[in-house]
Amino acid sequence: MSVGWDASHGEFLIEDYYYFSKLKRLAKGEGIEIYQEDDFKKLGEHNVIVFNYPEERFRSWEIRKINSWLKKGKRIVFATYYGNMDSTAENINRVLTKLEIPIRINSDVVIDLENNTGDMMFPICRYKDYKVVMPCASSLTTNNNAFIISDGVTHPNGVKNPVVGAMYKEKGEIIVLGTCVFWDNYSLELLDNKTLALDILRC
Numbered sequence: 626m627s628v629g630w631d632a633s634h635g636e637f638l639i640e641d642y643y644y645f646s647k648l649k650r651l652a653k654g655e656g657i658e659i660y661q662e663d664d665f666k667k668l669g670e671h672n673v674i675v676f677n678y679p680e681e682r683f684r685s686w687e688i689r690k691i692n693s694w695l696k697k698g699k700r701i702v703f704a705t706y707y708g709n710m711d712s713t714a715e716n717i718n719r720v721l722t723k724l725e726i727p728i729r730i731n732s733d734v735v736i737d738l739e740n741n742t743g744d745m746m747f748p749i750c751r752y753k754d755y756k757v758v759m760p761c762a763s764s765l766t767t768n769n770n771a772f773i774i775s776d777g778v779t780h781p782n783g784v785k786n787p788v789v790g791a792m793y794k795e796k797g798e799i800i801v802l803g804t805c806v807f808w809d810n811y812s813l814e815l816l817d818n819k820t821l822a823l824d825i826l827r828c
Contacts (some may be wrong), residue, residue: 634679634683672700673825691720708733730799737775755816807822
């Protein structure tokens with residue numbers, strides 16, 4: 626199977642060896658080929674489509690295209706960062722709103738003073754029966770779509786047990802992640818992050 630990794634909205638790129646070479650190698654070893662696509666339309670050739678930290682706003686025709694991919698059964702992955710950095714949360718929320726997806730990214734940061742890997746902004750979170758690290762994550766607002774949950778709180782609002790990963794299923798699936806760096810070369814080696822990364826890339 627193949628993954629299309631968008632490179633047309635100022636994202637962190639899969640071909641950046643320093644940050645994502647381990648993820649690409651891990652995926653390839655599991656039979657998953659990741660292709661960096663500069664041409665937005667070519668993303669539709671793949672089973673899974675990833676927008677990892679989109680700094681540039683999605684145009685109306687691109688949102689319509691994403692909707693058509695979703696209806697064809699593809700998995701669409703959006704990953705952001707804390708505090709609406711570079712307007713990435715805003716850009717993703719605009720797509721979610723247009724598509725009437727009941728998930729929103731909040732302009733905050735998830736911290737955990739007790740359950741972390743040495744830094745409160747590296748909270749240990751729950752994914753199925755696994756423990757994963759979701760560094761520098763925004764929380765998500767959603768109803769019944771959560772699949773990654775922190776035992777920490779949000780800053781500055783102090784919301785307990787915030788959601789940091791959510792999935793909405795239609796004919797296809799939309800996955801929204803509060804962080805885009807849980808699968809970089811550093812974080813990929815932490816706890817069960819490799820399992821989470823592969824589960825997201827498989828469709």
